[in-house]
Amino acid sequence: MAAMTMIQALNSALDTMMERDPKVLTFGEDVGYFGGVFKVTEHLQQKHGAKRCFDAPINECGIAAAAIGMAVYGLRPVIEIQFADYMYPAYDQLVSEAARIRYRSVNDYTVPLTVRMPYGGGIYGGQTHSQSPEALFTHVAGLKTVIPSTPYDAKGLLIAAIEDDDPVIFMEPKRVYNGPFDGRRDRPVQPWSKHPASDVPEGYYRIPLGKANVARAGQDVTVLAYGTMVHVALAAAEVSGLDAEIIDLRTLVPVDIEAITASVAKTGRCVIVHEATRTSGYGAELSALVQEHCFYHLEAPIQRVTGYDTPYPHALEWEYFPTPPRIVKAMRRVMEG
C-alpha cells in the first residue's frame, strides 16, 4: 500500500494494466513525453515505450475514432480527452459508433474502449475547462459512465473499465485530483495522504462497475452524489447536524438501483447533488428512479442541488459551484416535508 493522490492512483491503474496486458495502450493530447497536462500518464511512455503511450493530434474526433478502430482490431485502448469540455468533436464517434457497434453488428465487432476525461469546476477554468457533461453520455444506449471520488476507487474502477468489453466513459473529478476538496474554501484542502482512501495497493485490483459505495451511513436523509460532490456532501452532513447517508454512486450507468432504494426506503428523504446544469441533468434521472422505486417511502419532495442552467461563469464560479451551505439548505427543506 502507498498513499496516492487520485492522479497517482490513475497512473498506477494504467501502469498496472499496461504491464499485465500488451493490448492496453494509451494516447491523447500531450499524454506521451510530457505525461498529460494533469500528469496522469507521467512516465508511462518512458517505461512502456512510445508505441504504447503517445501524443495525438489536437483532434478529438480522430482520437476517439482511431481508438474505436483499435478496439475493433482487438486492442484495449485508453484515450484521454484533455478536458471533458473538449469531447464534443468526438461525440458522434462515441454516440453513433462506439456505443452501437456491438448492437448493429450483432456482436460481430465490439469496442472495449475506455475514454478518460477530467471534468468539473472549482479550478477557475472558465466555460471551457469546467463542464460536467455526464448526462450527455448517460443518455446513450451502449455506453457505461463511471465517476470515481477517491484514489482507491479511481484505480479499481479504471482497471474494471479497461477490462470491460464495452465502451466506458470514465470521468475524473479534477477538483479532487490532488486532495478531497469539500467545497469549503475558507479552510485549506487536506492532502489525500490524510484520507483513508489514499491507501492504494500497488498492484492489480478492481472495483466492479455498477456498484455504489455508502460514503457515510445515516438515518435521516439520503444524499445521492458522485465525484467531487461526494466530498461536498460529506462536509454538508458534518455541518448540518443531520444524520445523513451519503451514497457515492461511482457508476452512473448502469446505476446501483439497489443501493439507492435501500437507502431511500430507510430514510424516506432524498437530496440529489451534481455540478452539471439542472435541466435534463443526471439528477433528473435519479429523481425519476427514486420516485418510481421509492414513492411510498418518501416523506417529502426530492430536492436537487446542481449547477445552474447557465454556461459556467468564470468570475462567479463560487456562486455557481454547489457548496455545503446549498446542500444543507436542501437537506433542511427535505426534512421539513
Add this chain to the structure above:
Amino acid sequence: MSPRKPNALDLHIPAPRARPGDKPDFSGWTFPEPGDTPRPDVGAAAVELREYAYGLIRVLDMEGNALGPWSPHIEPETLRRGLKYMLLTRAFDDRMYRAQRQGKTSFYMQSFGEEAVSVAAALALNPDDMCFPSYRQQGILIARDYPLLTMMNQIYSNARDPMRGRQLPVMYSSKKDGFFTISGNLATQVPQAVGWAMASAYSGDLRIASTWLGEGSTAEGDFHAAMTFAAVYKAPVIVNIVNNQWAISSFQGIAGGENTTFAARGVGYGVPPLRVDGNDFLAVYAVTKWAAERARSNLGPTLIEHFTYRGGPHSTSDDPSRYRPADEARAWPLGDPIERLKRHLISLGEWSEDRHREAQDAALETVRTTGREAEKVGVLGAEGAHARESMFEDVYKEMPWHLRQQREEEGV
C-alpha cells in the same frame, strides 16, 4: 434588398453545368491518354507525387487495349472473375432495387456504374485485408464470396437476417470477410480504418486496412481527422474517395470539387494522392496494388480518388431526374466499367460476346433463384421474423438491470 453597391462583395454558390432539361455537359474536362501516366516507384516520396493528384491514371482505352506502365499483370482467369463479380453485383442491385419498389424492403442503394471501384479493389487486396466501406461497396462483399442469400435476408430483414433486423437493409457486417459494419453517419469509418491500421502496425500484423467514402463526405471533419492521423502515424491504410459526381442531389462542386481535385486533398497531408479512372478495372486494380504494396512496406497511407459516375439514384428515396439531366449517365465520357473490361478480355482472345451473354444470364439466374429463396424465408414486415426480446440484446455484453426491466415491461 437594397441596390448593390459598386465593388460590393458577392457570395458564390457553386452550381453544376447541367440540370434537368439541359444537355449533359462534360466539356472542358481533359484527361491524359490511357497509358500516358508514368508509374512511380512504390517507395517514392509523397512530395514527388503531387502531380498525380491532378492527372488521371488510365490503362484501358475505349477499344479495350491495356496501355502503359500501370498496366497490371493479371491472369485472364482473375479478369474473368472480376467481370463476373461486376455482372453479379449489377444483377443483384437491379433485383433488389425492384424488390424495394415492390414493397419487399424499405430501402436500397445500387452501385450501378461504379462496380469496378469495389470489385477491382477487392481482388487487388489480400483476402484478409480489412475493409471499412461506405454503403456503396457491396461489390467487395460479393467479390469476397459472401453469400448473396445472406445479403438478401438482411435486405428483407427476415428471420435469417444476420443483423437481426436492426440495420438498414444495405448496412452489412462480416468480420470473417474483413468487412466492417457499415454506418449511415458518413465518413465515420475513415478514421476508424486508420485506427485499425495503426493497431495492425502496433501488433506487428501483416494485414492492412482500406476504406471508402464518397466525394461529398470528404467535407466531414472525420475525413480530416483520418488524413491527419494516417499521415502522422504512417498508418498502413488506403483511403479511397469514390468521386461519383453526386451526393444525393448535390454535385461534387458543393464538396469543393470546383477548384481542385479530391485527390489533391492528400497533398496538404503529405499523403501520396493518386487519381484514377474509376471505370477502368485495370487502373483501379493497379493503383490499389501500388498503394497496398506501399502500406505493406511500412511506407504509410495512400489517398486514391476514383473518378467515376453514379449511374443510378443515390438510393430508392430520390429521383435523379429531378436534379440532373436524365441522360447524363449515358454521356459519361469514361464509359461503363463492365463494357470496358469485356472489350479488353475479348481483345485478349479470352472472352467473347456469347460467353458474356451466358455470364450475364448466369448472374441473372443466380440472383433470381437466390431471390426466391430469400423471399420464401420472408420479406420486410413478416410476422414474427424477430423475437421482441431480441431488441434488448447485445446493447451491452451483459444485459444491465434497467434493460431487463424494460424487457419485462414489454412483456417478453
